[in-house]
Amino acid sequence: MELISRITVRYCEMGGAGDEIHKPVPVKTLAIFRVLGRSTERAMKILNTEMSRGSGQVMVLSILAKKMTEDEKHICTAAMEQGIRQSTKIVFCGGDPSQIFGKQAADGNALKWFPSIPSFVSTYEIDGGRQTASSSR
Secondary structure, three states, X not given: OEEEEEEEEOOXXXXXXXXXXXOXXXXXXXXXXXXXXXXXHHHHHHHHHHHOOOOOEEEEEEEOOOOOOHHHHHHHHHHHHHHHHOOOEEEEEEOOHHHHHOOXXXXXXXXXXXXOHHHHHHHOEEOOOEEOOOOOO
């Protein structure tokens, strides 16, 4: 596993409403990891180090191939278990959702799947309803 990107999302009001708000708005951070078929222990060490940087982060796991190796499956399972224990939002990008989740559907708040990282980032919603400029029409 390797950290490939850290995206910080800040919500700002512009105009009259923005002038009235002087308190800092919570920042959301997307920590995007590439899942590689290497040591589960090493992967969890990297994940723990990065995810301990702050609360409210979103764990994004990127999978390159449609068919996952056994090592990649173990890493994804360990990451999911840790994320769920810590109430971290988990998003998967790429791969085959049936390979990731098995026969279980994705849990409503914990696990989400997108075909690619750009498809996730372009549809990322802030505060449950405000979409990024590139996806709002």
